[in-house]
Amino acid sequence: VITLADIEAAAGRLAGQTVLTPLLESPLLNDRLGRRLLVKPECLQRTGSFKFRGAFNRLSQLDADQRKRGVIAFSSGNHAQGVAYAARLLGMASVIVMPADAPGPKIAATRAYGAEVVLYNRQTESREEISAGIARERGLVLVPPFDDWFIITGQGTVGLEIAQQCKALEITPDAIAANCSGGGLSAGISVAASALLPGTAVYTAEPADFDDTRRSLEAGRRTAAPAGGKSFCDALLSPLPGELTFSVLREKARGGVTATDAEVEVAMATAAAHFKIVAEPGGSVALAAALLGRIPGTGPVIAVVSGGNVEPALFRAILERNQPL
């Protein structure tokens, strides 16, 4: 069982390494929504997403021999950057297996952080097999993207900070909404929130076609979304919640909400106009759901904007075709 103490221990390891992202608020949006909306902008985190937290926390647990050999991870982008940069800070080599069609800036950034990038074809190859092969061959430690104790407790520091910041602001939020792929972020947040904000409900936020966690929470067991779904939220395309993450979420999360790609685009334009942040598609689903009134309650709601690694051309196009709220 993951406890608050485990997340506090992770926070101790991350102290001085992570950005203490603030809570942002727009009185204009609040007036329009009829409730307080606060945004936790993890797009401002090192490497542009919350993933750095879990990666650094996981890598800091490796022993001297493991550190010497290095790590390997597979990721569509944000976990890749988090692992690559954490490895660099800890003086370790890293290999990152990425889909060849991942956003260009994510691949470039992963290389620039010092990782060796191995590209694979998402349609014809298995990233798990490729990673396992390289790991075996070179003796590398595989860093999983979400279904891992130290990844979850690292991401949980987002929830710890939210609870501390809400206390300082004398806010008791009705709800926290966190974007969800495999569930590391939402599971970690839900552990912190259940301990420190017991009256606050945690909701997972997923693209409408990838609502496996929402379905799983309703069914009480891990349930996939229908095959063939599409979304431009490249960070949130996991087909199933993790085993460990879902065991936490089943107990601690209140439910799941979703947003369509079109709704996510409006949220991105709104985030730029009102919160002055650049959010990526997969970072903006929880915000979209909050802006659309899909998070139950009338009291304060916290939306975690989990990443900002969007291709400049796509970001421009989204600002071009969407009016902010």
Place this chain on the structure above:
Amino acid sequence: VITLADIEAAAGRLAGQTVLTPLLESPLLNDRLGRRLLVKPECLQRTGSFKFRGAFNRLSQLDADQRKRGVIAFSSGNHAQGVAYAARLLGMASVIVMPADAPGPKIAATRAYGAEVVLYNRQTESREEISAGIARERGLVLVPPFDDWFIITGQGTVGLEIAQQCKALEITPDAIAANCSGGGLSAGISVAASALLPGTAVYTAEPADFDDTRRSLEAGRRTAAPAGGKSFCDALLSPLPGELTFSVLREKARGGVTATDAEVEVAMATAAAHFKIVAEPGGSVALAAALLGRIPGTGPVIAVVSGGNVEPALFRAILERNQPL
């Protein structure tokens, strides 16, 4: 003489009201620049700029009778929003005199924060006369934009936070660059820095055609820039440093740097791509100067991004025509 203790007193008044904006850093940009660049993103501050700090600090000093009558300010935008929102939080009425050609979102936001907005024609009317007239008529307290003890000490909390954050990160910066119009921000920062970071040089950053503070620091007395200059940095068009601000800057600032509008546009695109923030033109001059290597030294440099209130259409156009570094 304004001292560190005065700024610490301001920080006490602002506690819980302001956003503790983080220091952001991009390892990729650092590698490219050959030095550490840290950004203090005051675009994330309440009302989208640092101006809220000075405004709240100033308004919190008014006595019960003054609070009952309310305040008036003239501003092209950011001071307007800061005063309007501070007044709302403190339960006071506010009148803001704004140029009719100020950016639309700034006027709309000022109204939405609860202020009565009075528009004037920048070419044919005097904002000082209009404001003085309304103040006299209604018994309102005029809140000056920069040349005021409590405005300067409020803005100086940016410098106090930078010093505290640098200490936590174990960084001793070579330099801090702050955007400068009348000089409230840079004067306040220079007081905090001279006390807490005695080895750190403070530079003012101005649009190339509005480099009155740079000229004044060189000449040792308040000196205007040549008339007829043009810049799209609407927050930084002051023709002269203030008397009080310059008396501080003359003693404590190292010098002035500038950037052209074209250079500022690249800085805005770079801020979005690497720091995931929306910066306005007048908020990006110091960053532009830092990116262009115009801040002396090879050690860490802090660039204050002082505001993010840019019209969405202009922001889009700038992203369209500029590649990030």
